[in-house]
Amino acid sequence: MGLVDRLRQLRAKVPQDDLAGRTQALVVHGNEFGFDPFGLSKANLKYAITVARWLYRNYFRAQAFGIENVPGTGRVILVSNHSGQLPFDGLVIGAACFLEPPQPRLVRAMVEFFVPTVPFASYLFSRWGQITGTPENCRRLLAAEEAVLVFPEGARGISKPFSKRYQLADFGKGFMRLALETGAPIVPVAVIGAEEQAPAVNLKSVAKLFGMPSMPIVPYPPFVAPLPLPVKYRVYFGEPMTFTGDPDDDLDEQVKTVKHRIESMIHVGLREREHVFW
Amino acid sequence: MSSGDVITERSIPRPRKVVITGISGRFGRIVARRLHHELGWQIVGLDRRPMSGRPKDIELHQVDLRSKKARDVFRAGDVDALVHLGVMHDPRARPAEIYSWNITGTTKLLEYCQAYRVPKVVLLSSSNVYGPRPDNPQFLTEDAPLLAAQRFPEMRDLVEIDHMFSTFLWRARETETVILRPVHMVGPVHNAPSNYLRIPRPPVLLGFDPMVQLVHVDDVANAVALALAPGRRGIYNITGPGELPLSAILDELHREPRSIPHPLAKPVLSLAFALGISSFPVAELDFIRYVCMVDGRRAAAELGFRPRHGLRETIRAVDDPV
Numbered sequence: 270m271g272l273v274d275r276l277r278q279l280r281a282k283v284p285q286d287d288l289a290g291r292t293q294a295l296v297v298h299g300n301e302f303g304f305d306p307f308g309l310s311k312a313n314l315k316y317a318i319t320v321a322r323w324l325y326r327n328y329f330r331a332q333a334f335g336i337e338n339v340p341g342t343g344r345v346i347l348v349s350n351h352s353g354q355l356p357f358d359g360l361v362i363g364a365a366c367f368l369e370p371p372q373p374r375l376v377r378a379m380v381e382f383f384v385p386t387v388p389f390a391s392y393l394f395s396r397w398g399q400i401t402g403t404p405e406n407c408r409r410l411l412a413a414e415e416a417v418l419v420f421p422e423g424a425r426g427i428s429k430p431f432s433k434r435y436q437l438a439d440f441g442k443g444f445m446r447l448a449l450e451t452g453a454p455i456v457p458v459a460v461i462g463a464e465e466q467a468p469a470v471n472l473k474s475v476a477k478l479f480g481m482p483s484m485p486i487v488p489y490p491p492f493v494a495p496l497p498l499p500v501k502y503r504v505y506f507g508e509p510m511t512f513t514g515d516p517d518d519d520l521d522e523q524v525k526t527v528k529h530r531i532e533s534m535i536h537v538g539l540r541e542r543e544h545v546f547w
Numbered sequence: 548m549s550s551g552d553v554i555t556e557r558s559i560p561r562p563r564k565v566v567i568t569g570i571s572g573r574f575g576r577i578v579a580r581r582l583h584h585e586l587g588w589q590i591v592g593l594d595r596r597p598m599s600g601r602p603k604d605i606e607l608h609q610v611d612l613r614s615k616k617a618r619d620v621f622r623a624g625d626v627d628a629l630v631h632l633g634v635m636h637d638p639r640a641r642p643a644e645i646y647s648w649n650i651t652g653t654t655k656l657l658e659y660c661q662a663y664r665v666p667k668v669v670l671l672s673s674s675n676v677y678g679p680r681p682d683n684p685q686f687l688t689e690d691a692p693l694l695a696a697q698r699f700p701e702m703r704d705l706v707e708i709d710h711m712f713s714t715f716l717w718r719a720r721e722t723e724t725v726i727l728r729p730v731h732m733v734g735p736v737h738n739a740p741s742n743y744l745r746i747p748r749p750p751v752l753l754g755f756d757p758m759v760q761l762v763h764v765d766d767v768a769n770a771v772a773l774a775l776a777p778g779r780r781g782i783y784n785i786t787g788p789g790e791l792p793l794s795a796i797l798d799e800l801h802r803e804p805r806s807i808p809h810p811l812a813k814p815v816l817s818l819a820f821a822l823g824i825s826s827f828p829v830a831e832l833d834f835i836r837y838v839c840m841v842d843g844r845r846a847a848a849e850l851g852f853r854p855r856h857g858l859r860e861t862i863r864a865v866d867d868p869v
Contacts, residue, residue, distance in 0.1 A: 300789045301789075302789075302858065304790065308790075386681045392757070400685065403683075405684035409686065
């Protein structure tokens with residue numbers, strides 16, 4: 270298929286979404302002013318959703334598989350691989366859970382501690398339902414039967430260089446402790462595409478100089494990856510996994526089980542795709 | 548709380564005697580009125596300031612907490628409770644003087660309470676003692692460390708007094724110690740949050756809009772009354788009717804906030820403060836930048852505390868005539 274045909278095909282395939290209706294159907298535990306305890310408000314959400322939908326449908330032309338594995342109600346922890354220098358993988362997972370299932374679900378991602386210090390991001394993230402990644406916050410949301418998205422690779426994952434694509438970095442164990450404490454099922458998620466959206470090299474010497482964990486540089490201007498390449502996203506939601514046990518145990522085995530599941534889902538995803546961009 | 552509690556408390560034969568420090572402040576008067584008129588307590592006030600419009604049956608000792616005369620109030624041994632509201636916080640006073648008043652004064656008070664066997668002491672602290680921080684969980688529990696003094700030396704006194712009372716809670720086992728840590732108290736009072744919300748064009752930080760909790764002063768007075776009931780001891784966060792972004796509160800009050808980029812805010816507001824144009828204490832900037840919200844479930848479960856004022860009502864209370 271030629272490039273022109275590809276592009277023509279893309280234009281025709283974008284599905285319509287009833288954003289207003291879906292926003293309406295979203296369950297938000299708001300007060301009389303419409304804010305939930307974490308600062309989420311439906312009124313603010315609609316702008317974010319318009320942009321997220323465009324990125325999801327038009328820019329990344331994302332496809333979601335196994336969305337039925339995300340329960341329509343009740344507590345759940347989504348655990349995903351993390352990559353791409355900027356957290357568009359979180360946005361795509363969130364958009365998929367909002368746009369694809371019959372009952373839209375707002376996924377609440379755990380964001381890094383520096384986000385509250387950044388102007389605008391500090392409050393916009395919270396208006397859109399994203400929360401500072403402390404275990405207390407996660408516990409509270411799960412107790413309120415919400416869906417929480419965790420990237421156990423954290424900063425190690427998002428800043429990985431191109432050469433390490435689709436190789437999972439070390440998983441933190443916090444999500445497993447929370448799953449055991451709250452009895453929430455874990456839905457493993459594999460994101461294909463994000464790992465190529467900003468092909469970076471890691472400048473170790475520069476990172477060392479500034480005392481940063483890594484210094485990813487993309488080989489095109491402006492070199493720090495503010496915009497991702499228009500890769501095609503494929504998001505695989507696996508069957509929910511439930512664990513039992515003592516949260517204070519050494520959780521290596523359980524964490525490894527989830528990691529292996531995500532790894533095998535990544536392999537399936539990579540086999541199934543024809544091309545990075547199509 | 549149910550009104551049933553109130554009736555039983557009133558039926559005790561001798562009116563119980565409570566010493567209230569800082570009674571001449573607006574909140575002191577609200578607490579005194581509530582305990583005296585509604586619950587029948589005999590009130591003894593301790594304050595350096597005169598108390599305007601004082602009812603005849605309220606006894607006021609205009610003394611310094613550190614003086615011998617303050618001790619005399621406790622000497623008869625008939626004091627049933629101490630309510631310590633007299634924590635001084637005045638950004639314009641000399642820090643050394645405030646420190647001495649607060650720390651030495653509180654030390655003395657606790658000494659008197661132990662020496663003369665006061666069975667109940669209640670401290671009005673503040674949930675500000677936890678400090679606004681970017682990595683705070685959305686709701687801090689009573690076990691969270693008190694980190695406010697780390698960034699604001701001005702908060703040091705309150706944190707230290709809070710620690711003194713927590714030590715007292717464990718040390719003086721015959722005394723029931725209660726520490727109340729209410730969120731920003733608003734209403735017809737002169738305190739930092741109410742004063743800030745009364746500014747027609749209050750400064751805000753560009754790109755920051757933290758979630759904030761407010762509680763009506765009358766509800767806090769009610770929490771003090773609940774804390775005085777026998778058998779209650781411990782540390783309690785006191786929360787109001789809900790959480791809102793700062794901007795929504797300012798909208799509700801029809802304020803026109805002025806956004807200042809945060810790197811400029813400190814120098815600009817320090818200058819304005821020095822010139823007397825603004826009374827916004829620069830040290831408190833982080834309260835309009837980061838979250839410092841608390842979990843009030845313990846007070847609800849153990850004290851039976853529920854705020855009576857709704858969200859809108861609480862916000863609008865800052866415009867009540869002072």
